[in-house]
Amino acid sequence: MNQKKSIYTKLAILFAIILSFLSFNTIGSFLWSLEQSSIDFRFSLSNRELQNDDIVIIDIDTSSINRLSYWPWPRHYWAQAISQLNKYEAKLIGVDVLFDSNSLNPENDIAFSKALQETSNVVLSSRKHTETKANYEIETWSTPIPILSQYADVGFVNFPYDSDGYIRKAFSILDYQKDDISYSFDLLILQKYLQKPLSDILPNLNNRMLFLNKPFQLDQDYSYYVNFKLASSFTHIPFYLLIEDRLQDPSILKDKIVLFGATDPSLNDFFFTPKGYISGVELHAYSILTLLKESPLTYINPVLNSILALYLVFMIISTTRRSPALRGFFYTLFMLLLYSSVSIILFYYFNMIVMLVPFLILCLCAYVITIFLRFIKEETEKHRIHSIFKQYVSPEVVSTLIKNPESLELGGQKREVTIFFSDIRSFTSLSEKYPPEDIIIQLNEYLDAMTRCIFKWQGTLDKYVGDEIMAVWGSPIQQSDQALLSVFCAWEQLDILKDLQHKWKNEKKPLFDLGIGINTGQVIVGNIGSSTHKDFTVIGDPVNYAARLESCTRDFSSKDHICRFIISHTTYNKVKKYVEVKPLGKVSVKGKKESFPIYEVINVSIPKTYLST
Incomplete structure (x- = not known):
């Protein structure tokens, strides 16, 4: 589909330029006098003693x-x-x-x-x-x-x-x-x-x-x-x-x-x-x-002249659209010099006149129009990226995406990411005991603090499902340290929760706890949904496994110990230098026979380089 759109775009540009060129006949004597002057210039280069x-x-x-x-x-x-x-x-x-x-x-x-x-x-x-x-x-x-x-x-x-x-x-x-x-x-x-x-x-x-x-x-x-x-x-x-x-x-x-x-x-x-x-x-x-x-x-034959010129126009359009602006400028300059050189050689050796000025103007128009349309496209792309991601990622990530839109593949691709799930425990019972407006205020305060923390650690907020938060690292932009960032974020969220609990206690508000599950794996990343509504999200077994780990925090909690934070073996292998863990055995994803080791995170050591950043 994208290739078809690209072809249609090129043809539309080419068609517009051809129409502009055909209108040269209405420009009058000015353009023709320029062409005649170019013939004089070719004569001046052809003087022979x-x-x-x-x-x-x-x-x-x-x-x-x-x-x-x-x-x-x-x-x-x-x-x-x-x-x-x-x-x-x-x-x-x-x-x-x-x-x-x-x-x-x-x-x-x-x-x-x-x-x-x-x-x-x-x-x-x-x-x-x-x-x-x-x-x-x-x-x-x-x-x-x-x-x-x-x-x-x-x-x-x-x-x-x-x-x-x-x-x-x-x-x-x-x-x-x-x-x-x-x-x-x-x-x-x-x-x-x-x-x-x-x-x-x-x-x-x-x-x-x-x-x-x-x-x-x-x-x-x-x-x-x-x-x-x-x-x-x-x-x-x-x-x-x-x-x-x-x-x-x-x-x-x-x-x-x-x-x-x-x-x-x-x-x-x-x-x-x-x-x-x-x-x-x-x-x-x-x-x-x-x-x-x-x-x-x-x-020379007007048809041949037009084919030659339109080929140059097409090459200029193709190169300018996909190359940096400076490279496109020098390429256009090179093509103009090449076309001019061919016209001079044919004039000098074969007494043939190649229409020069109208086609040079045509090529320049192709370059200018392509640059203009490219500018509009880039601005539209920036606006689209900003509108899609401003609520889901930090401003720094949005800025990175705008500067490097090629890093964003909305069409869908397979990529390794780290998936984060957190959920408030016993939220349903709390909502039944307290006025809804108070619960909503308290929930928004909690979600706001946790979301800010996700953005701070360069994560992407995927969605809220009631009181549950889903976040992703490694999408939409790739991150080599995605697992570390997600674990550091989760550990800081536990500290944030303690601060909130202390505040809510003084305000005589209900207290609640949370569970966090993190997994790293290959998923499908892209703009997924119906023709009327799409979300940029991730899908695949690793996502389900991360949600399963979050729910396991309840299974491994008791009266004497509350388990709040579990990571998978794939995540542990990437962060083990910075965490203390307690092995919890093996757990499988619902509907899958194969099971893998999981670990409760007991302590996290965040390097100073990350803290300063």
Whole structure:
């Protein structure tokens, strides 16, 4: 039953945490921005000093603007630049500059158009602009003028922004729900580089699969994660050096993808990325390189990710519930570090993104909730122990049980204990001779004094049966000296009785005597009773034998001698160094054939260590 309850508890906790996790979708952009920041952190740990030579960037930089005097440059400069690149056998040319209006001098546009007409390896750029109004959106496009676009492919240069303003992904297409699909600047460059038709690269828009040399999955918006790990930098050449044909090594352009783009900060073409604050043309270079190397970052299977995370959660719950709080904390910390390390390794070596922040929060929630429920359980257990035992054991024993609840087995177990019985002699005849209220007052005074003595000697009050007292040592907590404690308690009770008799004599109250029987043996200890009422008690033959010894005190009493205190042979063997006894022969338990020696206790020597305690 306890195991079932434990399993149900774990499942309940796990279910509650899963529900909490599912509600993450309603938390909004905050949690997602944390996850994106964790991706940036993984990028920072994956920096490699790799110079990429597949892509060369022609910079529209400060030196070129200063050299060529003004911006925007006349378009015959661009015609000259395209011709120079073709002369040096560049394989592909991408121009990240908008040519969406006519030049003041039409001859410049014609010169640029002729340069484009002489080659088929140029991709120009366009940009989509969306202005959101109260009830509608206005969508406009900046595209190259027709005299240019008719001789070159045109791809959009828009990137998706995350909620924190960073760019981590790149679009492959836009307006995929419309008849006129727009392809990205980067995808068109790759398509021309591979010399494959777009219909082969994106054969079916519905399955969002990009087919290069091998397929990879696109996201819902046909975007993909840019892999900024593929290069630390690219080769940069100032625009004016190309125009003036002053390149130190023109061969670096042969068979390369060459990109034109603004790197002068005053042109405002910089973006925040996991790589830092970089220019738009560098962003395109990383996006193209991701497609070229077929190395986009991809999330691992969500089901597998969830199974892994929930396994960690279950392990954290299981360990935290049964371990000390500090050990549970360090175990949780270890599991979080392990999960984080696995996510970093998969990211670094396999370009795989493991959902990190939500599951770290999930694991922390599992730890906190488990600790909280454990605290509630422990407090409930303390209250339960206190309520069960406060009337039966000393406050010191209750405190010990609360500090060490594992020492308490309420379900039932076999244990060696020492059982104590005491009974007032001739109580029935006394109750018939004196007023009931007086007898009750006197009985309560007697029981109170004897119970205090039991508690003093760390015994457990099992029950009152009329004027009879039953007490136990060795339960609910184990005591190595249980037999000694019970004998010392009984001997002190005889002294207490003498004091009470002297007091009652002065008060002219009736006097009575008592008999005590003590036995040590193996019994069943536990919470015993019906479904509506239970008592923590002991049962077994040793209990009956202790009661039999108490009744024997009457049998061994006479006019000349009153026998008040009898112990069994098992108890005597444990206390014989401290007692003087008189052998009384053998006595059997009622209904049993076997009999054992019993002893009347004549004197007890209590060591000073026990007296001081």
